[in-house]
Amino acid sequence: MESTALTRPVISATGLWTPPHSISNAELVQSYNAWADTWNRENEAEIKSGLMEPKTHSSVEFIEKASGIKSRYVVNKDGVLDPDIMAPRLPERPNEQISILAEMAVHAAREALKKAGRDPKDVNAVICAASNMQRAYPAMAIEVQDALGIEGFAFDMNVACSSATFGIQTAADFIRSGNAKSVLVVNPEICSGHLNFTDRDSHFIFGDVATAVLVEAEDIAPKQHWKILGTKLKTQFSNNIRNNFGFLNRTAPEGVGAPDKLFVQEGRKVFKEVVPMVAEMITAHSSELGIPAGELKRMWLHQANANMNRLISSKVLGHEASDEESPTVLDTYANTSSAGSIIAFHKHSDDFRAGDKGLICSFGAGYSAGTVFVEKVG
Template sequence: MGKAVKITASAHYVPERIVTNNDLSQIMETSDKWIQAHTGIRTRHFAIDENTSDMCVKVAEKTLKEADLTSSELDLIIVATITPDSLTPSTAARVQQKIGANKAFSFDISAACAGFIFALSTAEKFIRNGNYKRALVIAAETNSKMMDFKDRTSAVFFGDGAGGVIIEGTENSEDEMFIAENLKTQADAEVIHSGQIPPLSRIDAENYPRLDAFYQNGHAVFDFVNAVIPRHIQNLLKDNSLVPQDLDLVIPHQANLRLIEKIAVQLQLPLKRFATNIETNGNTSSAGIPISLDEVLKQGQKKKLVLLTGFGAGLAYGSILLDISKFKYTGK
C-alpha cells in the first residue's frame, strides 16, 4: 500500500509593480470601465527585471521556511509554466540550482492554465509510491513578457505571479489530503497558443530563432469552458458520491471573473464559495490556483472539501479534490 500524501507548506509571490487598467489604457485602446465590465480585473502585477525562476525561488524559500526544511531535504521539484526562462535548461533546474537543492531531481510541466493541477497530480504519484519523501510543486508565470500589447483582447487579462506547495508522504492514513482527481486534454492547438517556433524554410546565414506572442480566441475559450468544465466537475463529484453543494470551496483557474460567475451558476453554488484573486492579480495562468490555495490555507479557516480546477491551452483541463482541514499552518 502506498503512502498517504499531505500538503505541509504553501506560499505565493507577486511582483511589486502594480499595473492598473488606466495604465494599460495609456498604451492601447481600452478603458478601466471596459476591462472591469468584461473581466472583473482592476489591477495586475508585472515582473520588471525579474524572470520566472526568480519568482519561483521566492516561493521555494517561503515554503521551506514554513515547513522548517532545508533545500537538501527536497527529493523532487516540479515547475508548471508556459513562460519559462528558457526552453532548456528547465526552469525547475534553475530553481534547484539557485536554492541549492542538491539531492533533488527537477523538471518542468507545460499544461498552460491547468499546469498546477497537472504538476500537483504528478508529484503526488511520485510521493505516494514511497520512493521519494518530499516534493516542491510551483506554478509560476511571467505572462507580461509574452504579451502583444497591441492585442487588447488578450493583454488586458494577464498578470505575473507564482505559488506553490510542499507535499510529503506519511505512514498515517489519517493525514491523507488527496481524495480524487480527473485530468483531461481536448486536443486543439489553435484556440490558445504562445511561443510557436516555425521550422526552417531554407538554410541561410540570416536564420535566427523567433517565436510568437501569446494569442487566444476569447469567444472559443468562453464557449469551451461553459460547455465542458461544469460537466467535468459534476462528473468527478458524482464518481465520488458527491454533489457540488458538498464542496466547502472551489479554487478555480483565475481566467475571468465573469467566467467564474458562469461556472458558479451552472453548479448552483453561490459565488462566495469560489476563491478569487483575479480582481487584483489578473489572470496569472497556472499560478492563479496555488496563489488562491495559499491565501485560503493562511486564513486559518478549517475548510474541508476543496476542489481545485484548472483549464487552458491544449485544451488541457483537470480537477483535484482535497481535504485541507488537516493542514497545519505554523505561522512561520
C-alpha cells in the same frame, strides 16, 4: 486517480511571491490608447482608403466588464507602459547568475518550505510547472533545485494554465508509488512577456507571479496539512488559445515579431467550449469521490475570467457562488496562468477547519483541465 491510505499524498504548504510593480487598468488604457493614436496617424492614408481599419480605444469599463480584472502585477512596469515599447524590458543575465524565472520560483519555494518546517535537503524532487519558460534547457527546475540545495531530481513541464494541477498530480503520483516522500512544485510565470499589449481584446489579461506547492507523504507532513482526496486530468486539442513562439521561429519569414508568436485566442469560442467541459469534469470527479457539491466549502478556480468562473461555479453548485464559495484574486493579479488557482488557494484557505473540503481547479490552452479535491487536516 484515488489515493490509498498507505501512500496518501498531502499538500503540506504553499508559497507565493508577488512582483513589486502593479499596473492599474487606467494606466494600461492610457498607454494602449496613446499607442493606438500613433498607429492611426502613421497609417492615416491606408485607413482613409479603406485598406486598414483604425485602432479603437480601450477603456477601464470595457476591461472590467470583459474580464473582472482591475490591476495586475508585473516584473517590469516601465516597458509595458511605454507606448513606443509596449512590452517588459528585462536585462539578460549572465549564465553564472540565477535566471529571473528561477529566482521568482525560489522566493515562493522558500515560503512554502518555511511554513512546512521543511529543510530543502529533505525534499526529493522539484517540478517546475509553468506556461512561460524562459528557455528550453537546462531545465528551470534543475536550476531551482540547485539554488535551494535540494538533492534528487528535477524537471520542467508545461500544460499551459493547467500546469500547476498537472504538477500536483505528478508529484502525488511520485508519493503514491513510493518514488519520493517530498516533492516541490513551483509555478513561476512572467506572462507579460508573451502578451501582445497592442491587441485591444487581450492587452489587459495577464500578470506576473510565482507560486509553490509542497506535496508530501502523509506520514511526514506537518500537523496542519491538506489531504489530497483525488486528482483528475483532462486534455482536448484546440487551436482557440495558442502561442507559436519557439526556437523554430528563427526560420519563419515573419520572424518572432509576428503577432501569432505572442498570446492569441478566440475568446468567445474558449468561453463557450471550456465552461461546460470544466463544469462536467468537476461534477463527474466529485461523484466518483462521493463528495456532493454541497460538501465543498470552497472552489479555488483558475483565475482566467470572472464570467467564466461565475458560470462554472453556478453549474457545479446549482446556484451563483458567493465570494466565500468561489473567491477571486483576478481583480488584483489578473490571469497568472498556472499560478492562478494556487494564489486563490494560498490566500483564501486559512479559515478552513479540520474536515472542511475544497477543490483546486485549473483550465486553459490545450485544452487542458485539472481537478484536485482536498480536505483540511489538523
